[in-house]
Amino acid sequence: QVWLVESGGGLVQAGDSLRLSCAASGRDFGAATMAWFRHVPGKGREFVAGISAPGTYTDYSSAVQGRFTISRDNAKKTVDLQMNNLKSEDTAVYYCAGRPFTTIDFEQDGYQYWGRGTQVTVSS
DSSP: OOEEEEEOOEEEETTOOEEEEEEEESTTGGGOEEEEEEEOTTSOEEEEEEEOTTSOOEEEOTTTTTTEEEEEETTTTEEEEEEOSOOGGGOEEEEEEEESSSSOOSSGGGOOEEOOOEEEEEEO
C-alpha cells in the first residue's frame, strides 16, 4: 500500500513555471510505477506523465511533452513534476498516482494509489 500527498499547486501566469511534489508513505513505493494525472471540470482525468519504479523510463502526453518533466527520489519517497512554459489549458487539479506494476498505464483505472490532488490555475 502507498499513501500519497500532493503539494505545490497555485495560481501563476502563462509562461511561468511551477513544481509539484508528491510525498509518499508505505513500503511499496520503491516498486511502484508513478504518474501524474490532471482533471478539468467536464472532462475525464487525463494522463500527464509517468515514471518507472527505478526512474529510468518516463513518458508524457503530447500536450505536455517538452514542457513538463517528471522525476522521483526513491530514498526520499517523492515524485515531482516540473512544469515550464505553463499555458491556460494546463489549468486543472493535478493528481499523483501509483501502481504496483512495472509498466506505465495511460488510463486512470490502471492505478491503485491516489492522492487528493492540488489545484493549478494558469491565467492568460
